[in-house]
Amino acid sequence: MLNETLSNSMEDYLEAISTLKQKKDYVRVKDIAKEMKVRMPSVTGALKALADRNLVRHEKYEYVELTEDGIKIADEIKRRHNLISKFLTHILKIDPEIAEKDACKIEHSVSPITVERLIKLVESMDSNE
Numbered sequence: 001m002l003n004e005t006l007s008n009s010m011e012d013y014l015e016a017i018s019t020l021k022q023k024k025d026y027v028r029v030k031d032i033a034k035e036m037k038v039r040m041p042s043v044t045g046a047l048k049a050l051a052d053r054n055l056v057r058h059e060k061y062e063y064v065e066l067t068e069d070g071i072k073i074a075d076e077i078k079r080r081h082n083l084i085s086k087f088l089t090h091i092l093k094i095d096p097e098i099a100e101k102d103a104c105k106i107e108h109s110v111s112p113i114t115v116e117r118l119i120k121l122v123e124s125m126d127s128n129e
Helices: 008-023 029-035 040-050 068-090 096-109 112-129
Strands: none
Touching: 008 029, 008 040, 008 068, 029 040, 029 112, 040 068, 068 096
């Protein structure tokens, strides 16, 4: 898997960049900082680390873009997040706002096998509907 060595924080940055890109045509450092509720220097440091792994393209004062690998990882992170959130809201009947926050925590703190089994459960429930 492409993102085995990424920290939770790095995954969150990729997810945020992808989400922002869906909302508008460009993503700036200040947009990421606002979305993640962090300071701009934190974003700059994270972008450097992601660029070193060829997951984003970013030059100072320019827009931020995900590379092909960055897009693949961000899509997988968002898929996990959405399915966990769906499980929490539809099966466990958790309030959607709480489910969103919990999904973000769960996707990082449980083992990959647990996440995959949750995903399979939700997917099988979807196919039975």
